[in-house]
Structures are given as structure tokens and as C-alpha cells.
Amino acid sequence: PTDASTRRGAFIVFEGCDRAGKSTQAxxxxxxxxxxxxxxxxKSLGVGVGETFTNNLKESETMTDKAKVAQLWKFPDRTTHxxxxxxxxxxxxxxxxxHVVHLLFSANRWECMTAIKNIxxxxxxxxxxxxxxxxxxxxxxxxxxxxxxxSSDIGLLTPDIVFFMDLEPEEAxxxxxxxxxxxxxxxxxxxxxxxxLDLKDSSWKVLDARxxxxxxxQQIFETAEENNLII
Ligand code: TMP
Ligand code: MG
Numbered sequence: 604p605t606d607a608s609t610r611r612g613a614f615i616v617f618e619g620c621d622r623a624g625k626s627t628q629a630x631x632x633x634x635x636x637x638x639x640x641x642x643x644x645x646k647s648l649g650v651g652v653g654e655t656f657t658n659n660l661k662e663s664e665t666m667t668d669k670a671k672v673a674q675l676w677k678f679p680d681r682t683t684h685x686x687x688x689x690x691x692x693x694x695x696x697x698x699x700x701x702h703v704v705h706l707l708f709s710a711n712r713w714e715c716m717t718a719i720k721n722i723x724x725x726x727x728x729x730x731x732x733x734x735x736x737x738x739x740x741x742x743x744x745x746x747x748x749x750x751x752x753x754s755s756d757i758g759l760l761t762p763d764i765v766f767f768m769d770l771e772p773e774e775a776x777x778x779x780x781x782x783x784x785x786x787x788x789x790x791x792x793x794x795x796x797x798x799x800l801d802l803k804d805s806s807w808k809v810l811d812a813r814x815x816x817x818x819x820x821q822q823i824f825e826t827a828e829e830n831n832l833i834i
Pocket of ligand 2: 622
């Protein structure tokens with residue numbers, strides 16, 4: 604039996620091209636983890652043996668407790684100073700050299716590393732929507748040298764598992780199409796997907812993202828459980 608108080612949180616990443624369903628599945632997984640988590644009973648803490656317990660937390664306590672179990676993060680984090688520069692670039696309000704943009708995306712991860720590390724060490728699981736694989740795939744799709752692209756992310760924390768939501772960009776377009784952001788173009792997404800699949804390593808679980816939302820969700824939490832990532 605594992606105990607949240609003695610175990611670090613899991614670092615779970617979702618990757619894939621735009622419109623593959625990453626955000627939906629990441630949010631569903633967080634919700635699942637939060638609901639599924641059992642409060643350690645008073646008995647297991649060595650008090651009140653033989654008593655019965657009610658666990659009717661107030662709403663505010665429930666929220667705090669939920670955030671301790673699992674949190675949803677997302678890259679790019681558009682709220683920071685660096686994130687705002689990235690946002691302007693993606694929305695085409697600002698042009699930047701491809702190398703600069705790549706380094707900004709990477710720096711946007713680096714600026715969160717201490718916080719991420721501390722959250723994981725405190726026992727909270729992090730579910731992260733995009734990470735360094737996106738950084739490499741989208742920059743290398745602009746024909747930047749792939750090893751140069753990888754180098755700025757060397758030393759970032761390694762995820763325990765990566766769920767790659769695989770969807771042909773032709774299928775993604777059918778899902779209501781892309782928005783107006785810079786990379787949301789069919790040919791570019793096709794290039795990025797190819798590079799993504801070349802980046803696949805032993806931490807990856809490639810999912811067929813054409814499946815329904817409940818089907819994918821089930822595969823995801825079962826896989827997380829099989830890999831001992833759920834407390
Ligand atoms: P989003 O749609 O998930 O907010 O991501 C915005 C775009 O940024 C998306 O097309 C993927 C791209 N991207 C990079 O080019 N490099 C990165 O490091 C990350 C995290 C995303
Ligand atoms: Mg997008």
C-alpha cells in the first residue's frame with residue numbers, strides 16, 4: 604500500500620498535435636485522480652480505533668484537498684512574462700526569430716521547474732498538457748537542427764509517463780478545424796506529428812485519439828494505474 608504522505612506525486616504529460624484531445628483528457632484525468640483519492644482514515648493514523656468516521660469536509664477544505672492530490676498544468680504557461688511573449692507570437696501580433704521562440708518556450712518550462720519539483724515532492728501529482736516534446740517537434744518542423752532544439756531542454760525533470768494522443772492532422776481539421784494561431788496549419792502539423800513520433804521513447808504510451816472521450820479516458824487511467832502512478 605502506498606501512502607500520499609511518503610510518496611512523491613507522479614509527473615504525467617500529455618503530448619500531441621493541436622486538436623488531438625489533450626486538454627480534455629488531461630482535465631478528465633485530474634478530475635479522476637481527485638475523486639478517486641481516499642483520505643487516509645483516522646484509524647490508519649493511529650487514533651480513534653473502533654470509532655466510525657464521517658468525512659464531510661466543507662467545500663473550501665475539499666478544494667484544498669483536491670489540489671493536494673493532483674493539479675493540471677499547461678505549457679506554454681501564457682501567464683508569465685515569457686509566456687506573454689509566446690502568446691503574442693502564437694497570435695501573430697509579434698514576429699520573432701525561430702531560434703528565439705524556441706528558447707522562449709524552453710525558458711517557459713525552466714522558469715517553472717522549481718515549483719514543479721516542489722509540488723511533486725510534496726506528494727501532489729501533476730498532469731501537464733504539453734512539455735518539451737512539443738518544444739522539439741514544433742521547432743524542428745521549421746527545419747531547425749533537432750539536436751540544437753533538444754539541447755535547451757536538457758536537465759528538465761523527466762516525466763514518469765507521456766500519453767501521446769495520436770491523430771492524423773487531416774482528422775484533427777475535421778474536428779471543427781484549427782483556430783487562428785500561427786501553427787494551426789495542416790502541412791505544419793503533419794510535419795510536427797512525424798517528428799513527434801520519432802521522439803517516442805520508453806515512457807510513451809501512444810493512444811489512438813480517434814476513439815471516443817470515455818474510451819480514451821479509460822485507457823489513460825488504466826495505464827496510469829498499471830504503471831503504479833496512482834496513489
Ligand atoms: P497550445 O495550443 O497547447 O496552447 O500550444 C500552443 C502552440 O505552441 C501549439 O501549436 C504547440 C506550440 N508549442 C511549441 O511550439 N513549443 C513548445 O514548447 C510548446 C509547449 C508548444
Ligand atoms: Mg493550440
